[in-house]
């Protein structure tokens with residue numbers, strides 16, 4: 001049985017005060033649960049690097065809410081100006097890290113090989129990687145969605161082995177749905193999630209059954225329930241809607 005998970009990617013947004021307030025509101029909401037019952041879904045928040053310590057000070061000791069970073073270096077230490085290592089993230093309270101977000105791939109030239117080495121670095125510090133995969137609109141329109149997503153997965157499987165998915169969560173995020181207000185229909189998303197699970201199962205059935213596959217791309221309170229009801233969608237990676245505590249909490253409740 002896979003526990004649903006909802007992760008908020010705050011991207012380059014907010015201030016110290018904004019972070020404190022948002023994390024407090026989310027923590028209170030998570031503690032209050034889903035109305036008459038505790039929240040079933042795990043919750044992760046990923047603020048900008050510089051506010052991770054402030055966020056951790058609020059969530060420390062609260063069950064059901066974890067801290068994540070939006071990126072990391074694939075190096076352990078040394079002359080890499082401006083970079084942050086997996087150990088440093090772990091040191092300030094992170095348990096998760098997003099790797100290979102489409103914005104990193106498109107705007108900062110991250111290749112699938114670099115993504116795999118970042119996952120390796122994350123695992124070596126005990127962090128759970130949230131691996132983002134997804135096709136562009138051009139890929140989708142030319143019918144190559146599965147080829148593109150398959151290659152993104154294979155880069156990790158071939159380099160780190162299928163066993164690396166024991167500590168990896170996958171986020172399927174069609175690039176054309178991120179921040180655009182366009183969402184894949186639940187059926188479209190489920191089709192790709194099923195493909196992803198099938199790709200893992202080809203190498204290891206039990207890893208495939210236990211790996212959580214999140215959907216990301218303009219998830220909002222009004223579409224979350226239907227998306228999360230699909231068999232292979234185990235929660236969401238949320239951008240814009242994670243910056244409003246009320247919306248984010250509603251999405252968390254929709255996940256279980």
Ligand code: PEP
Pocket residue numbers: 009173177178179180181216217218219237238239240241
């Ligand atoms: C994201 O950036 O991971 C994302 C899913 O963004 P949004 O929810 O704003 O589409």
